Amino acid sequence: MSSPTPIVVRIQEADFDTTAETVRLTKGRSNVGAVVTFTGLCRDEDGRLSALELQHYPGMAEAELTRIANEAVERWPLTGITIVHRHGEIPPGDNIVLTVTASRHREAAFEAASFVMDFLKTRAPFWKKEHPIDGGDGDWVEAKSADDAAADRWRT
Amino acid sequence: MSNSVKILYFAWLRERLGIEEEEVDLPVDITTATALFSWLKARDERFEMALENPDIVNVAVNQVHVAHDEIFDAPREIALFPPMTGG
Numbered sequence: 001m002s003s004p005t006p007i008v009v010r011i012q013e014a015d016f017d018t019t020a021e022t023v024r025l026t027k028g029r030s031n032v033g034a035v036v037t038f039t040g041l042c043r044d045e046d047g048r049l050s051a052l053e054l055q056h057y058p059g060m061a062e063a064e065l066t067r068i069a070n071e072a073v074e075r076w077p078l079t080g081i082t083i084v085h086r087h088g089e090i091p092p093g094d095n096i097v098l099t100v101t102a103s104r105h106r107e108a109a110f111e112a113a114s115f116v117m118d119f120l121k122t123r124a125p126f127w128k129k130e131h132p133i134d135g136g137d138g139d140w141v142e143a144k145s146a147d148d149a150a151a152d153r154w155r156t
Numbered sequence: 157m158s159n160s161v162k163i164l165y166f167a168w169l170r171e172r173l174g175i176e177e178e179e180v181d182l183p184v185d186i187t188t189a190t191a192l193f194s195w196l197k198a199r200d201e202r203f204e205m206a207l208e209n210p211d212i213v214n215v216a217v218n219q220v221h222v223a224h225d226e227i228f229d230a231p232r233e234i235a236l237f238p239p240m241t242g243g
Binding site (some may be wrong): 060 | 239
């Protein structure tokens with residue numbers, strides 16, 4: 001029996017340090033052959049936005065991300081997985097979300113990172129509201145059917 | 157007969173209703189999201205308008221996603237929210 005795969009899920013207002021999160025999954029270990037990091041950033045949508053407001057459901061957001069991370073661990077032979085998602089007001093160019101997946105071989109790390117992001121988009125209780133650069137009240141971002149389709153491809 | 161349940165609203169539902177969360181005495185015969193929508197809409201016009209298209213309202217019971225026809229299991233906390241747009 002190998003020890004259970006370490007799962008870290010954090011929701012925070014502050015920025016994250018991708019390098020530090022990567023080192024956390026590799027330091028002192030000699031069986032990790034691949035680490036994939038995915039960082040999602042805030043776009044300004046061609047200069048239209050001053051910020052995105054990220055609202056979340058405290059409690060359920062952590063629980064749902066943990067459920068998604070657990071499912072990734074069941075599907076792929078990971079040595080570690082970390083998901084960090086920010087909330088609050090985030091200006092263009094700043095980080096929103098980080099996933100780090102570590103494994104012996106790259107295929108599992110790549111696939112698990114993609115799986116986590118596809119399910120995070122459609123199942124984790126976060127909502128984005130646009131803050132237009134000209135002031136005024138922006139709109140809540142609408143969910144994309146392409147994101148549903150991306151999550152559906154993992155249902156085998 | 158009724159049970160005290162906390163109901164939370166997120167994103168544009170929260171804005172349209174002007175409510176973040178509330179404690180309600182939920183009648184015991186309200187056992188699905190579909191029944192809850194009807195019950196809430198009967199309360200006043202704000203709910204009637206906010207829930208006019210229930211297909212785009214997701215529901216979680218005790219912080220777990222449920223389908224609209226799924227029977228509630230000991231609900232203490234019910235959340236209503238639009239499709240999620242995180243990441």
